[in-house]
Amino acid sequence: MFRTAARRLLGAGFTTSRLLRLPKPRPTTIIPYSYCTSSTESPIGNQSVNPNQSDTAREEGHRRDESSRKPRAEFEEEQARVLAASLRHVPRLGWTEEAMIAGSRDVGVSPSIVGSFSRKEAALVEYFMDDCLQLLIDRVDSGLDLQNLIPSERVSKLVSIRLEMQIPYMSKWPQALSIQAHPVNVPTSFKQRAMLVDEIWHTVGDGASDLDWYVKRTVLGGVYSTTEIYMLTDDSPEYRDTWAFLDDRVKDAFDLKKSIQEAKYFAQDIGAGVGKSFQGLMNGVMQTMSTRGGRSSAF
Amino acid sequence: MALRLLSRRTLGSRILSYRASLHSHATSFGFQQVKEEEKSKLVGNVFTNVASSYDIMNDVMSAGLHRLWKERLVGKLSPFAGMKHLDVAGGTGDVAFRIFDAVNSVKRRALRKVDEASLEETQIYVCDINPNMLNVGKQRAADRGLRDNKSLVWVEGDAEALSFDDNSMDGYTIAFGIRNVTHIEKALAEAYRVLKRGGRFLCLELSHVDIPVFKELYDLYSFQVIPNLGELIAGDRDSYQYLVESVRRFPPQERFAKMIGDAGFEKVEYENLVGGVVAIHSAIKL
Numbered sequence: 204m205f206r207t208a209a210r211r212l213l214g215a216g217f218t219t220s221r222l223l224r225l226p227k228p229r230p231t232t233i234i235p236y237s238y239c240t241s242s243t244e245s246p247i248g249n250q251s252v253n254p255n256q257s258d259t260a261r262e263e264g265h266r267r268d269e270s271s272r273k274p275r276a277e278f279e280e281e282q283a284r285v286l287a288a289s290l291r292h293v294p295r296l297g298w299t300e301e302a303m304i305a306g307s308r309d310v311g312v313s314p315s316i317v318g319s320f321s322r323k324e325a326a327l328v329e330y331f332m333d334d335c336l337q338l339l340i341d342r343v344d345s346g347l348d349l350q351n352l353i354p355s356e357r358v359s360k361l362v363s364i365r366l367e368m369q370i371p372y373m374s375k376w377p378q379a380l381s382i383q384a385h386p387v388n389v390p391t392s393f394k395q396r397a398m399l400v401d402e403i404w405h406t407v408g409d410g411a412s413d414l415d416w417y418v419k420r421t422v423l424g425g426v427y428s429t430t431e432i433y434m435l436t437d438d439s440p441e442y443r444d445t446w447a448f449l450d451d452r453v454k455d456a457f458d459l460k461k462s463i464q465e466a467k468y469f470a471q472d473i474g475a476g477v478g479k480s481f482q483g484l485m486n487g488v489m490q491t492m493s494t495r496g497g498r499s500s501a502f
Numbered sequence: 503m504a505l506r507l508l509s510r511r512t513l514g515s516r517i518l519s520y521r522a523s524l525h526s527h528a529t530s531f532g533f534q535q536v537k538e539e540e541k542s543k544l545v546g547n548v549f550t551n552v553a554s555s556y557d558i559m560n561d562v563m564s565a566g567l568h569r570l571w572k573e574r575l576v577g578k579l580s581p582f583a584g585m586k587h588l589d590v591a592g593g594t595g596d597v598a599f600r601i602f603d604a605v606n607s608v609k610r611r612a613l614r615k616v617d618e619a620s621l622e623e624t625q626i627y628v629c630d631i632n633p634n635m636l637n638v639g640k641q642r643a644a645d646r647g648l649r650d651n652k653s654l655v656w657v658e659g660d661a662e663a664l665s666f667d668d669n670s671m672d673g674y675t676i677a678f679g680i681r682n683v684t685h686i687e688k689a690l691a692e693a694y695r696v697l698k699r700g701g702r703f704l705c706l707e708l709s710h711v712d713i714p715v716f717k718e719l720y721d722l723y724s725f726q727v728i729p730n731l732g733e734l735i736a737g738d739r740d741s742y743q744y745l746v747e748s749v750r751r752f753p754p755q756e757r758f759a760k761m762i763g764d765a766g767f768e769k770v771e772y773e774n775l776v777g778g779v780v781a782i783h784s785a786i787k788l
Contacts, residue, residue: 278768281700281788304582312700315672318580319702319769319786 591679
């Protein structure tokens with residue numbers, strides 16, 4: 204959604220790398236220092252912070268004064284670095300604070316910094332989801348060949364590319380899913396999945412913006428989630444069963460779309476037919492009534 | 503005691519004569535202006551007097567809420583095994599004990615894979631300028647069976663001139679102590695100095711309330727009830743008068759946050775508890 208909107212606003216030269224640093228939901232009790240007007244994560248260390256930052260500017264890629272960008276970027280960069288280093292420990296330690304502490308040690312920062320991440324393990328999972336989305340976008344941008352494929356195959360291919368990124372973490376992925384399902388974390392994880400699904404449809408070449416848009420994304424969201432869960436228990440070589448499952452589901456989804464279309468036309472036809480016969484009946488009734496009325500008025 | 507000399511009835515004339523002799527190095531001691539050199543002495547006297555009943559008075563004045571506030575502070579800190587932590591002005595050890603428990607609790611150890619060796623490395627330094635307060639803390643440690651525990655270290659020291667090395671601490675907390683410091687900027691600078699890169703600064707302090715009706719009630723409670731309680735329970739009205747006045751003189755949340763930022767810290771945030779009666783400021787050194 205952001206990518207398509209941003210494309211429309213800014214044209215093809217737009218880079219998406221900054222977009223995916225989603226604004227963290229603001230907790231209700233924490234009041235940020237007023238110099239940081241747009242997020243809780245802006246550090247203060249620089250006297251020349253621009254106080255006129257607006258929220259819309261954030262979506263357009265953080266194009267700001269250099270002076271105000273530096274202090275904010277430092278903490279976020281540090282956070283990103285720690286999270287990236289933590290991912291290496293996840294297969295062994297899980298999506299936990301221990302992994303993040305180990306990651307911070309790798310970067311050379313005191314593990315206390317982990318205490319400052321909001322919703323700690325969720326921060327790690329969300330970082331990973333953002334990272335994968337970015338990798339997917341990069342893959343697509345760097346010339347993934349989709350021309351010779353029909354839409355359903357394109358969808359399959361993109362979903363499989365994205366799911367393959369999770370393979371190294373597959374042993375701990377159920378934990379990540381449960382973290383994403385916590386009520387506190389649901390808004391962000393939902394948003395990330397929505398962006399992912401939107402990105403896939405956008406790449407497949409869909410430009411719809413009516414009710415269809417929601418239906419398509421919901422259906423693809425369902426396909427993605429079920430395949431993801433299927434993958435958790437799949438131990439066929441190279442996840443062949445998962446890809447077969449995915450292909451079937453995508454085919455069903457497209458067939459569903461066709462079936463809905465057909466059902467719509469069918470209903471319209473019936474409606475037309477019933478309408479015609481009803482109209483004919485009414486006309487007949489009116490005629491008889493008018494002739495009868497005419498005759499009776501002669502009296 | 504010096505406080506009795508500066509009684510409020512003759513404050514007006516005293517302030518005028520003081521103003522004549524004061525130059526730019528004056529600071530506040532409650533609502534009174536005193537010379538800087540005197541402030542730490544006066545504060546020292548206050549805490550020497552209240553040390554033995556400090557904990558009881560805390561419970562009575564805050565109706566036990568101070569325990570929750572300290573829990574929240576330690577929760578925000580997220581202590582980990584092997585951390586080097588400094589609790590400044592933490593004389594009686596409330597925060598230090600909570601951190602110790604958080605790191606060593608059996609439940610935590612069972613749930614997470616903790617390296618036993620790193621547990622040994624945990625060091626919690628409790629620093630206080632007042633030896634009486636430290637003694638109360640040491641006694642409480644002994645009562646809990648932690649007298650000889652290597653993890654808790656009781657150090658006498660000044661928040662404005664810490665005896666610890668640069669970049670040596672993972673965490674720094676100061677609970678209800680920073681308003682008693684003569685030069686807050688120096689204390690913040692010292693905090694910045696001793697923290698490692700990525701280390702966190704957390705400050706729990708009584709702060710300013712802005713909510714209309716609640717503010718009046720709070721002021722009423724502070725100025726009418728607390729000094730009387732002090733007299734009743736600790737036998738010392740003046741110290742608690744100083745206490746409530748020093749709270750009003752402390753910078754409000756935003757200004758204090760700015761001071762923290764000026765000391766070099768990043769990601770400065772604050773959280774109001776009980777509508778602003780207490781605020782937890784947190785920041786990171788990067």
